[in-house]
Amino acid sequence: MTSTEEDYIKAIFSIAQGTANRMVGTNDIAREMDTSAASVSDMLKKLNSKELVIYEKYKGVRLSPNGTERAMFLLRKHRLWESFLVNKLGFAWDEVHDIAEQLEHVKSNELVNKLDAFLGYPKFDPHGDPIPDSNGTITLRNQVLLNTLEIGDEGTLIGVKMHNKDFLAHLNGLDLNIGTSIKVTECFPFDNSLKIMVNGKSEAYVTEIISKNIYLKKTS
Amino acid sequence: MTSTEEDYIKAIFSIAQGTANRMVGTNDIAREMDTSAASVSDMLKKLNSKELVIYEKYKGVRLSPNGTERAMFLLRKHRLWESFLVNKLGFAWDEVHDIAEQLEHVKSNELVNKLDAFLGYPKFDPHGDPIPDSNGTITLRNQVLLNTLEIGDEGTLIGVKMHNKDFLAHLNGLDLNIGTSIKVTECFPFDNSLKIMVNGKSEAYVTEIISKNIYLKKTS
């Protein structure tokens, strides 16, 4: 599988959310990958002939069992490298995506498994996303979005839904990181914004777009 | 610069030995890269137009100052990754070349410098080759080839000249590694083979092809 094919597999998986393996449209993929629908069409034919996807003209495409396995392995590699970059090399969580995107294309199973061991078999990456283990299975957690909490509720930040660089950098500015404790002190129903207590010492004001993209583990 | 261009720059540097930046022939590059002379010819034209090499038809090619800088940076990346693979992930020295070959094409100066820091700014890689620092300067050592020693001479193995996988694996079998102490106990002028004492405890017999590819720091 070429790097480009891998990128398509990843995009299809990502659009289908990993969830139901639902049908995905040509234009969706083109948008996600910033390329033309014509290019996507060509590639889908190719991936179909390699039995990595199930593709019907004009209908859409979804990953085959084989393709899903590949996607999980790519996810594993991506998230392990992100963990390495943040936990070992000292990058910030908003700086690692593009580099991990390159590293994940390096071909060597031995490398991935040794990296996994070196990192201590982490189950979650620096954004709180689950890392598939060497069998492709992932660990799930009880997590709720910040915008579902009510006044007085508390929790610990364990992940983010949006991976946008600007969003992550903004969270840095608010002192919101993995492990940060959060308590909701005020709700403004008008625009669904919140006032929160951060780590028990500073206050922060968060808009709905933010609270809808932060995962917490509720502590009370 | 594409990955392929990088590979050509590396090959030219490698053939010219990094030493005198001497002229290199088209066929030499084709042999080194396992490709056709025609492909090399095409690429040299391209690298010349990008001013990475100085190329004259039918004469040969050598790296421009710009190209040399690129080559040093690639060497730095390759050797830092090899150090990481051996010292952090636990690979053996004969297993890392192909993986480092892929890792060295990852684009991010920040990554290289953070990796360098993480490794403790090593000056030599797992094969004893010098690692260029962030300015591109390399540290040289007093080193002699094992085949230049005489009976009674002692030294410490600090590097290898040949990087062939089979050669390195063979040295593993003889307990010869970086740091191993060696004393020459017998010379056989007939075929220039040697008998040596390894780490003061076991004896080994080495042929000329081996002794010509092991660098030592003489201790007496």
Add this chain to the structure above:
DNA sequence: GTCTATTTTTAGACAAATCTAAAAATTATT
């Protein structure tokens, strides 16, 4: 110095991945 032999370059073709523009199929509107 001429005639081979070798090296190197050109010419033309191919595969992978992409693009634009146009045609075909599907979906939405009324």
Add this chain to the structure above:
DNA sequence: AATAATTTTTAGATTTGTCTAAAAATAGAC
């Protein structure tokens, strides 16, 4: 159901790096 709008596919061209086969230049032998 007919027409309009959207989505998707095909057709044909382009770029990068590669190849083989043939031509041109250089080097070696006598």
